[in-house]
Amino acid sequence: MSILQVDHLSKIYGKKKQYQALNDINFSVEKGEFVAIMGPSGSGKTTLLNVLSSIDTISSGSVIVDGHNISQLKNKQLAQYRKKSLGFIFQDYSVLPTLTVKENIMLPLSVQHYDKKEMEQSYQEVTEALGIHDLGNKYPSEISGGQQQRTAAARAFVHKPKIIFADEPTGALDSKSAKDLLNRLEEMNRTFQSTIIMVTHDPVAASFAKRVIMLKDGHIHSEINQGEDSKHDFYQNIIQLQSSLGGVANVI
Amino acid sequence: MSFNQITLKNLKMNIKHYGMYLFSLLLSIILYFSFTTLQFTDSINNDQSLAIIRKGASVGSIFLFIMIVIFLMYANHLFIKRRTQEFALFQLIGLTRNNILRMLCVEQIAIFVITGLLGIVLGIFGSQFLLYVASKLMHLTVKLSINFEPMALALTLFLILTAFILILFQSYLFLKKRSILALMKDRRQTETTKVKITFLEVLSGILGIVMIAFGYYIATEMFGTFKKLTFTMTSPFIILFLTVVGAYLFFRSSVSLIFKSLKHFKNGHVSITDVVFTASIMHRMKKNAMSLTVIAVISAITVTVLCFATITQENSNNTFQTMSPQDFDFSSKKQAQQFKQQLDKNHIGYSTKTYESISAETIEDKVMTLKDDSKSMSAKNVLVPNDQLKGTNAIITNTKNTPGMMQINLNKTVTVEGKQQQTFKVTKEDKETMLPLDLTTNMPVIEISRAEFNKLKTNDIMQNMYGINIKDHTDMKKAAAIAKQINPEIQPRDEVKKLLDSTNGILIFVTSFLGLSFLIAAGCIIYIKQMDETEDEIDNFRILKRIGFTQMDMLKGLGLKIIFNFGLPLIIALLHALFAAIAFMKLMGNVSYTPIIVVMVVYSLVYFAFALIAFIHSNRIIKKTI
Numbered sequence: 001m002s003i004l005q006v007d008h009l010s011k012i013y014g015k016k017k018q019y020q021a022l023n024d025i026n027f028s029v030e031k032g033e034f035v036a037i038m039g040p041s042g043s044g045k046t047t048l049l050n051v052l053s054s055i056d057t058i059s060s061g062s063v064i065v066d067g068h069n070i071s072q073l074k075n076k077q078l079a080q081y082r083k084k085s086l087g088f089i090f091q092d093y094s095v096l097p098t099l100t101v102k103e104n105i106m107l108p109l110s111v112q113h114y115d116k117k118e119m120e121q122s123y124q125e126v127t128e129a130l131g132i133h134d135l136g137n138k139y140p141s142e143i144s145g146g147q148q149q150r151t152a153a154a155r156a157f158v159h160k161p162k163i164i165f166a167d168e169p170t171g172a173l174d175s176k177s178a179k180d181l182l183n184r185l186e187e188m189n190r191t192f193q194s195t196i197i198m199v200t201h202d203p204v205a206a207s208f209a210k211r212v213i214m215l216k217d218g219h220i221h222s223e224i225n226q227g228e229d230s231k232h233d234f235y236q237n238i239i240q241l242q243s244s245l246g247g248v249a250n251v252i
Numbered sequence: 253m254s255f256n257q258i259t260l261k262n263l264k265m266n267i268k269h270y271g272m273y274l275f276s277l278l279l280s281i282i283l284y285f286s287f288t289t290l291q292f293t294d295s296i297n298n299d300q301s302l303a304i305i306r307k308g309a310s311v312g313s314i315f316l317f318i319m320i321v322i323f324l325m326y327a328n329h330l331f332i333k334r335r336t337q338e339f340a341l342f343q344l345i346g347l348t349r350n351n352i353l354r355m356l357c358v359e360q361i362a363i364f365v366i367t368g369l370l371g372i373v374l375g376i377f378g379s380q381f382l383l384y385v386a387s388k389l390m391h392l393t394v395k396l397s398i399n400f401e402p403m404a405l406a407l408t409l410f411l412i413l414t415a416f417i418l419i420l421f422q423s424y425l426f427l428k429k430r431s432i433l434a435l436m437k438d439r440r441q442t443e444t445t446k447v448k449i450t451f452l453e454v455l456s457g458i459l460g461i462v463m464i465a466f467g468y469y470i471a472t473e474m475f476g477t478f479k480k481l482t483f484t485m486t487s488p489f490i491i492l493f494l495t496v497v498g499a500y501l502f503f504r505s506s507v508s509l510i511f512k513s514l515k516h517f518k519n520g521h522v523s524i525t526d527v528v529f530t531a532s533i534m535h536r537m538k539k540n541a542m543s544l545t546v547i548a549v550i551s552a553i554t555v556t557v558l559c560f561a562t563i564t565q566e567n568s569n570n571t572f573q574t575m576s577p578q579d580f581d582f583s584s585k586k587q588a589q590q591f592k593q594q595l596d597k598n599h600i601g602y603s604t605k606t607y608e609s610i611s612a613e614t615i616e617d618k619v620m621t622l623k624d625d626s627k628s629m630s631a632k633n634v635l636v637p638n639d640q641l642k643g644t645n646a647i648i649t650n651t652k653n654t655p656g657m658m659q660i661n662l663n664k665t666v667t668v669e670g671k672q673q674q675t676f677k678v679t680k681e682d683k684e685t686m687l688p689l690d691l692t693t694n695m696p697v698i699e700i701s702r703a704e705f706n707k708l709k710t711n712d713i714m715q716n717m718y719g720i721n722i723k724d725h726t727d728m729k730k731a732a733a734i735a736k737q738i739n740p741e742i743q744p745r746d747e748v749k750k751l752l753d754s755t756n757g758i759l760i761f762v763t764s765f766l767g768l769s770f771l772i773a774a775g776c777i778i779y780i781k782q783m784d785e786t787e788d789e790i791d792n793f794r795i796l797k798r799i800g801f802t803q804m805d806m807l808k809g810l811g812l813k814i815i816f817n818f819g820l821p822l823i824i825a826l827l828h829a830l831f832a833a834i835a836f837m838k839l840m841g842n843v844s845y846t847p848i849i850v851v852m853v854v855y856s857l858v859y860f861a862f863a864l865i866a867f868i869h870s871n872r873i874i875k876k877t878i
Contacts, residue, residue: 055344055432076348083346094341098265103258108345110255155345 003162003195004029004052009061011047011218021047023218025061031162032193034186036206038238039215040245045199046167048215052197053086053165054078066162083112087156087164087194091171094152095140101151102136108159126158129191130184146177153181157188166198170205182208203242207235216245259355262338263362272783273331274367276776277415280320281371283769284411286379288313288404290765312766313407319550321415323773326543328419330784332356332426339427340435349427356423360416368412375408376400457509460501464824467494471831491835499548499824504541507820508534524801528809532789533816543781544821547774551825552832554770555855559833561763562847565756572752574650574689576745578605578719579728580735583690587738588718594734601723602731609636609691610670610705610713618664619648619678620696633668634692635708638699646676649685650697658696666698670708676700688717771855775862782817782866786873794877803875810870818863826852 011022050056109119127133170178214221226234291309582588667675735742
């Protein structure tokens with residue numbers, strides 16, 4: 001069963017000087033999949049993510065999430081949809097510095113008026129899985145960047161959304177913290193069966209996904225599946241594809 | 253933890269960011285409450301008060317009201333701008349704009365209730381304190397007492413409510429206009445996208461300067477070339493329009509024109525000072541233009557009001573000199589004689605001074621004319637004798653309070669008819685001498701030789717004043733009682749002085765209070781603005797530090813920027829006020845610039861104190877960035 005269905009999606013910026021950021025994109029994502037969207041700079045990765053996650057509008061085509069066409073939803077319904085069905089992780093953490101780690105993570109639950117027991121339980125589950133259980137009473141300024149990013153991830157997972165959108169989640173992290181976070185994401189994907197769509201330019205990060213969609217100049221250039229390959233082989237495949245696209249490849 | 257609790261916690265943690273906002277809100281409430289308390293205090297504002305005080309107080313409070321609302325909205329704008337990221341995040345986790353608005357509403361209620369209560373309590377003490385200071389400063393002799401005024405409370409609550417609603421509405425518009433994406437990127441936008449100088453910019457830049465200059469020209473020629481407009485009361489509004497819009501265009505285009513030309517000239521070779529100063533200012537020219545104009549206008553109004561007050565006071569001091577030149581002034585010779593006899597009887601020492609004058613029919617007057625109009629002014633001329641003059645030479649005097657639309661032409665003749673007709677040639681103007689009001693009705697007076705004076709005078713047109721000075725002022729009370737017996741309408745000099753002082757004192761008090769409030773408001777706005785800019789540019793400072801520039805390198809640019817932000821509106825404001833004061837002086841017939849200069853210097857000093865605080869604070873922020 002596909003949870004996300006994208007048909008003939010296009011996005012055009014500007015009025016006088018038009019710029020086609022996305023051009024006739026078609027793909028679908030199954031429930032519980034972990035998909036990475038890759039591509040060179042300016043290929044439309046982030047635009048695609050913004051459009052899929054309802055924070056930017058589309059010019060033509062349709063995006064259907066769980067049976068709802070999101071371009072036809074009203075503002076209130078969109079908010080409802082984001083509240084219940086989506087989780088976000090960004091490059092620059094976006095945790096509120098004024099709230100503790102626990103308060104930050106529970107924010108989506110507080111907004112949805114969960115009862116206390118349920119809140120505590122969800123919090124317990126997600127922080128244990130991400131390894132930040134001891135940090136609950138600390139403020140973001142007192143923890144490391146990797147821990148802040150895991151806090152943001154915990155917030156994205158805590159209300160068990162249907163889809164999690166991650167925009168360069170490892171972009172600001174060192175390689176160890178990045179790997180750590182990706183391992184956690186993979187584990188979350190397995191244990192909670194949450195669908196993850198991640199934009200990245202980093203082949204290492206992409207190799208944690210089950211499928212990689214490669215964008216070029218606003219359209220889908222190719223798709224590769226991990227299939228039965230090992231992580232390392234999948235990584236090699238990604239590198240090959242990337243260098244064939246003319247992006248900068250770094251071979252280990 | 254419920255969401256409302258989180259909201260309040262969020263607010264509590266953010267409190268140091270909102271410090272300036274809270275401070276301005278508190279200050280506004282204190283000022284407004286104090287002012288309205290004074291307005292409704294019976295001993296200051298009652299039915300016997302001069303119209304100017306009653307009008308002044310109510311106009312003042314409306315003015316203060318508008319000012320405060322604008323000021324608070326400006327502060328709020330900066331305050332919510334700081335939180336765009338937070339709003340974006342809230343929308344991402346599924347809150348609607350209405351939810352966020354509700355959250356802001358909870359926050360603002362908390363803020364308004366706390367500052368409102370605190371402000372009113374402090375306002376009660378504040379009004380007492382201000383009144384004490386004011387009465388000391390202005391030698392107010394009337395005894396004043398202030399109590400808690402329910403009407404003032406009602407008005408203050410109304411102010412709080414109005415500000416609250418407008419601020420919520422403003423926040424609503426702010427959220428409504430921005431999509432989530434825009435909120436996420438809001439702080440990275442730049443305003444000057446075009447490096448080239450456009451034709452429109454050149455045009456509006458020049459237009460701005462021309463408009464201001466033309467406004468000033470009308471102000472100086474209010475009673476000359478533009479007399480007709482002035483009499484229909486349109487010229488003040490034209491001037492206001494020209495100078496305000498002109499100032500906006502000046503800030504919007506003229507300044508950017510200058511900076512762009514400089515940038516063009518440098519051709520990419522920028523120094524550290526450019527990065528911190530010019531680039532940063534160009535980066536936000538549009539916003540700057542609006543706030544600089546607001547500040548310039550507020551400052552201009554403040555300085556003008558203060559100048560108005562000091563000129564009025566100076567003027568009424570002059571009037572006082574002419575109203576009661578001596579301790580006791582009698583116009584009847586008989587009463588003066590009686591008074592002297594009584595004084596002798598009571599062994600009170602005194603000296604006398606007698607004035608005599610005639611008011612003769614004017615036949616032709618080429619000396620005193622209306623500006624741009626050679627017709628003579630009045631039907632009668634007042635003449636006094638001067639023993640130093642010979643023949644038909646004459647001196648014109650008592651001109652200190654002459655209205656600006658009147659012109660004095662020296663070396664011209666004036667022909668009058670008393671007992672006989674005579675022509676005099678006026679060769680000199682004596683600005684210093686002031687003659688009693690009762691004789692002159694404040695018009696210029698012509699001094700002629702004793703011989704000519706005697707030739708003209710008849711009993712019908714003759715007027716005398718008998719002034720009596722008491723030698724020992726401890727006898728004043730006794731003497732006043734005697735005078736009252738002879739003529740109940742006689743007012744001793746001291747009494748007139750007292751009356752004048754209390755009227756003047758209140759006028760000065762009201763205006764200086766308003767002036768002070770506006771000064772603080774202008775200072776706060778610009779301070780908030782400066783801090784806002786500095787915080788916006790923390791990233792820039794960080795980058796500059798990382799590429800090897802030190803704190804000291806940035807200091808010069810920062811200093812220049814603060815001088816620009818504070819200085820430019822101040823210059824425009826002082827110019828505006830100067831020309832307004834000149835126009836006002838023309839109306840009042842005062843020629844002393846001292847009070848205006850004093851007001852301007854004091855204003856500038858206080859204003860620069862704010863600049864200094866802003867500089868120190870910004871500097872500290874930069875120091876802290878790593």
